[in-house]
Amino acid sequence: MKNKYSIYQKGHSIISPLACGSSANFEAIAAGKSQLRSYGQRWGIPEPFFASVFEDDNSFGDIVPPKVEMSHGTFPQYTRFEKLAIKAAGEAIRNAEIDASGNRVLFILSTTKGNVELLEHLGSRHDDRPYLWYSAQLIAQHFGNQNTPIVVSNACISGCAAQIAAYNMLQYSDQYDYVVVVGAEVLSKFIISGFQSFKALSPERCKPFDANRCGLNLGEAGAAIVYARTDKPEELADSTIIMEAGAINNDANHISGPSRTGEGLLRSIRKVTKNFDTQRIAFINAHGTATLYNDDMESVAINRAGLQDIPVNSLKGYYGHTLGAAGVMEVILSSIALQKHMAIKSLGTEQPGTVQALNVCMENHEVQGDAFLKLISGFGGSNAAVLFSLRQGPVIRGQGTVIRIHNSQFTIHNSIVLPEITIGAQSIDDQLAQLYRNIGMSYPKFFKMDRLCKFGILGAESLLKDYNFDRENVKADWGIILMNSASSLDNDRRYQETIATDNYYPSPAVFVYTLANIVTGEIAIRHKIGGESSFYVMPEYKQELIEEIIGQAFTANPELTHIICGWVDVDGENCEVKMGLYKRMDNGQWTMHNAQCTMHNE
Amino acid sequence: MEELIYKLKEEIIDVLNLEGMKPEDIDENAPLFGEGLGLDSIDALELIVLMEKNYGIKLKNANEGKEIFKSVRVMAEYINEHKTK
Numbered sequence: 001m002k003n004k005y006s007i008y009q010k011g012h013s014i015i016s017p018l019a020c021g022s023s024a025n026f027e028a029i030a031a032g033k034s035q036l037r038s039y040g041q042r043w044g045i046p047e048p049f050f051a052s053v054f055e056d057d058n059s060f061g062d063i064v065p066p067k068v069e070m071s072h073g074t075f076p077q078y079t080r081f082e083k084l085a086i087k088a089a090g091e092a093i094r095n096a097e098i099d100a101s102g103n104r105v106l107f108i109l110s111t112t113k114g115n116v117e118l119l120e121h122l123g124s125r126h127d128d129r130p131y132l133w134y135s136a137q138l139i140a141q142h143f144g145n146q147n148t149p150i151v152v153s154n155a156c157i158s159g160c161a162a163q164i165a166a167y168n169m170l171q172y173s174d175q176y177d178y179v180v181v182v183g184a185e186v187l188s189k190f191i192i193s194g195f196q197s198f199k200a201l202s203p204e205r206c207k208p209f210d211a212n213r214c215g216l217n218l219g220e221a222g223a224a225i226v227y228a229r230t231d232k233p234e235e236l237a238d239s240t241i242i243m244e245a246g247a248i249n250n251d252a253n254h255i256s257g258p259s260r261t262g263e264g265l266l267r268s269i270r271k272v273t274k275n276f277d278t279q280r281i282a283f284i285n286a287h288g289t290a291t292l293y294n295d296d297m298e299s300v301a302i303n304r305a306g307l308q309d310i311p312v313n314s315l316k317g318y319y320g321h322t323l324g325a326a327g328v329m330e331v332i333l334s335s336i337a338l339q340k341h342m343a344i345k346s347l348g349t350e351q352p353g354t355v356q357a358l359n360v361c362m363e364n365h366e367v368q369g370d371a372f373l374k375l376i377s378g379f380g381g382s383n384a385a386v387l388f389s390l391r392q393g394p395v396i397r398g399q400g401t402v403i404r405i406h407n408s409q410f411t412i413h414n415s416i417v418l419p420e421i422t423i424g425a426q427s428i429d430d431q432l433a434q435l436y437r438n439i440g441m442s443y444p445k446f447f448k449m450d451r452l453c454k455f456g457i458l459g460a461e462s463l464l465k466d467y468n469f470d471r472e473n474v475k476a477d478w479g480i481i482l483m484n485s486a487s488s489l490d491n492d493r494r495y496q497e498t499i500a501t502d503n504y505y506p507s508p509a510v511f512v513y514t515l516a517n518i519v520t521g522e523i524a525i526r527h528k529i530g531g532e533s534s535f536y537v538m539p540e541y542k543q544e545l546i547e548e549i550i551g552q553a554f555t556a557n558p559e560l561t562h563i564i565c566g567w568v569d570v571d572g573e574n575c576e577v578k579m580g581l582y583k584r585m586d587n588g589q590w591t592m593h594n595a596q597c598t599m600h601n602e
Numbered sequence: 603m604e605e606l607i608y609k610l611k612e613e614i615i616d617v618l619n620l621e622g623m624k625p626e627d628i629d630e631n632a633p634l635f636g637e638g639l640g641l642d643s644i645d646a647l648e649l650i651v652l653m654e655k656n657y658g659i660k661l662k663n664a665n666e667g668k669e670i671f672k673s674v675r676v677m678a679e680y681i682n683e684h685k686t687k
């Protein structure tokens with residue numbers, strides 16, 4: 001299927017500890033500069049760490065909330081995270097020369113933890129500020145945009161997942177002309193202590209793909225890209241960067257460990273390079289976190305895809321791993337590199353040494369080709385590949401119409417309502433354990449999960465209990481798309497307790513669940529689901545938006561036959577689960593098949 | 603030592619959420635990882651936290667855990683030798 005529109009970058013920006021602006025950042029890394037360094041007692045973290053952080057809050061300039069009343073009141077000032085995201089978005093919007101307040105502009109925010117540092121001082125007090133949807137709303141409303149923004153919270157792949165979501169919105173929905181993708185992450189005691197408890201951090205500059213690599217560095221950054229669409233790509237300037245394709249696949253292997261076989265990433269690479277002449281790929285910008293397992297996994301996937309001779313780099317040696325910003329920032333830097341026909345040196349790599357050999361860029365050098373491939377992987381078993389090209393390459397002509405799966409009709413068969421969770425007599429955990437037994441599950445891992453995962457796993461279990469499907473093999477034609485409003489905040493509060501100043505024992509088993517998309521990973525592992533897995537955060541349950549996203553997922557992923565989709569929200573005593581199994585029909589439509597599972601406590 | 607082994611089993615069941623397990627169900631001489639309890643890499647990291655929190659033992663390198671977590675008995679012996687609280 002050829003698509004009607006070419007989706008292209010209209011403007012972008014990077015705000016990092018290294019420089020302000022996309023070009024300034026590119027020039028800095030092309031000159032081999034980095035702000036990665038060792039920090040001692042910062043943020044009350046007892047152990048030193050090596051990272052790239054903004055020296056002070058004024059790095060983002062003086063950004064104040066607009067005088068106009070926001071839908072949720074007015075604020076004296078923005079947080080560090082909000083300022084960074086707004087600064088990056090503002091520069092990108094200016095460069096794109098668009099009016100971001102229009103109703104045909106959508107904001108998509110990519111972050112893993114947003115304002116999570118606020119939890120330290122909130123205690124049990126409720127505040128909207130740490131909610132990711134709330135940050136997104138503040139950012140969009142700063143620019144006068146009233147559309148409900150979407151937050152993509154897919155752990156480390158969020159930045160690329162957000163661009164794929166932007167592509168789908170522009171390609172398959174007629175609602176928007178522009179999508180502003182904003183990726184931002186600030187570091188804090190919360191995030192750094194968690195990675196320390198995972199023993200994942202390198203005490204010195206990270207060494208991507210190196211034989212002696214010993215972990216990652218973390219970094220702060222904000223980056224934004226304005227995407228636009230056109231059905232007349234020949235009218236674009238030659239240097240315009242086009243997003244050709246993107247794919248997300250789950251490993252269905254482990255919630256924190258990468259697959260040894262690179263299965264999920266390989267599926268994504270194969271999907272985006274299908275029908276594309278891989279000779280055109282000038283370089284691969286890999287994730288390259290410099291952990292032992294990630295880099296080995298990428299080397300396996302790249303080799304299995306037959307792309308091992310293409311130059312590969314990682315930009316983590318310049319900025320560290322900037323989490324939710326990484327996928328956005330690294331795509332911008334790679335786009336500029338492609339426009340200059342060069343591949344950037346993989347800073348930090350001294351002696352390449354991955355389980356399978358790669359052609360690592362040891363110096364900046366000129367490259368042939370008019371496309372690049374971006375790879376990224378993360379917790380929850382998620383992987384993504386995105387392919388970009390210069391407009392001057394062959395123009396793929398569309399058919400003039402968008403082939404679209406109609407999402408107006410679906411039926412619910414055989415609705416299952418699970419026993420209600422009630423507050424009071426029994427704790428929520430005891431009731432969840434009771435539900436687990438009632439469903440007849442035998443899965444000891446259930447008891448290690450946080451509540452969000454327990455609800456998600458029980459929902460999926462009840463949907464699939466009597467459904468006839470292949471339970472033995474990983475199914476690339478099944479996907480999982482979940483949404484909620486509280487992301488992983490319920491468990492974030494629990495993790496916060498493990499890093500209290502007077503009782504500081506960061507728990508890795510709690511930290512791993514401080515990412516909302518882990519629930520999609522747990523379901524993928526349990527039911528061997530290897531297609532797309534995504535997690536979105538929004539203010540409230542909206543059936544039409546969920547249907548829009550399902551429709552786009554079925555349209556963008558022709559291989560998908562089933563999607564487990566729904567709402568799994570856990571926030572203290574407020575728990576709400578509405579999940580369905582959606583099945584593609586022979587006539588191109590899709591139906592909500594088999595069961596709807598509803599759990600609530602109201 | 604037997605007392606420490608029993609206490610350690612209780613602590614392991616608690617921090618790793620080994621549902622339905624009692625100390626008697628864990629063979630202190632059997633490997634903790636690879637078989638039996640079905641533990642994974644995150645559990646290993648959590649055991650490192652347990653040693654620090656309950657016994658004041660700080661491992662410099664996660665790889666040291668491989669030797670220490672061979673069995674509950676080996677772990678108890680290590681704790682007995684190195685504990686600071």
